[in-house]
Amino acid sequence: MSKILLVSYHDDEIYHLPDWLDLEDDKQVQRYIVKYSVLHVLLTNGKWVKILPEYEVDIDTRYGDDNEVRDAEDFGIDPDDEPKWEYENEEEEEDNPAKIAKKVMCDIIDKVKAEAEVKAEAANDENSDDEDEDEDE
Numbered sequence: 001m002s003k004i005l006l007v008s009y010h011d012d013e014i015y016h017l018p019d020w021l022d023l024e025d026d027k028q029v030q031r032y033i034v035k036y037s038v039l040h041v042l043l044t045n046g047k048w049v050k051i052l053p054e055y056e057v058d059i060d061t062r063y064g065d066d067n068e069v070r071d072a073e074d075f076g077i078d079p080d081d082e083p084k085w086e087y088e089n090e091e092e093e094e095d096n097p098a099k100i101a102k103k104v105m106c107d108i109i110d111k112v113k114a115e116a117e118v119k120a121e122a123a124n125d126e127n128s129d130d131e132d133e134d135e136d137e
Helices: 090-094 097-136
Strands: 003-008 012-016 029-035 038-043 048-051 066-071 085-087
Touching: 003 029
Parallel strands: none
Antiparallel strands: 003 012, 003 066, 029 038, 038 048, 048 085
16 A cells, blocks of 8 residues: 655645655664655665655745655555655765855865965974074174
8 A cells, every 4th residue: 555654834745655665664764854845764774765745835844843654545646656756865965065065165274274384384494594594693
């Protein structure tokens, strides 16, 4: 029997679950969360699966208020239709603008620190040369 996850906001969002995925089976699913209208499921094998909603809803979908697993047929979803899902992968994480910005900023900070160290060493060398000249006089 095909299942869905019904996530309640001020409106309901419906996620058509693949037949092989049972959100209520703790031997299969460690945890799941709905954020920004995407269902993220952490499987017990360590892989993440993301599932898109069956219908587009124009509401604030950062987090759902209530979650409930229900039969897909109760919502007029044909169990033979293929759910919209895919494995999440690390490449998507690398494409995350916030992570890219953080890496760029860290690289810039590292470069500035390295340049400051070079300038400090040069200044120390210059000061030690001046002290050597003073001693010669």
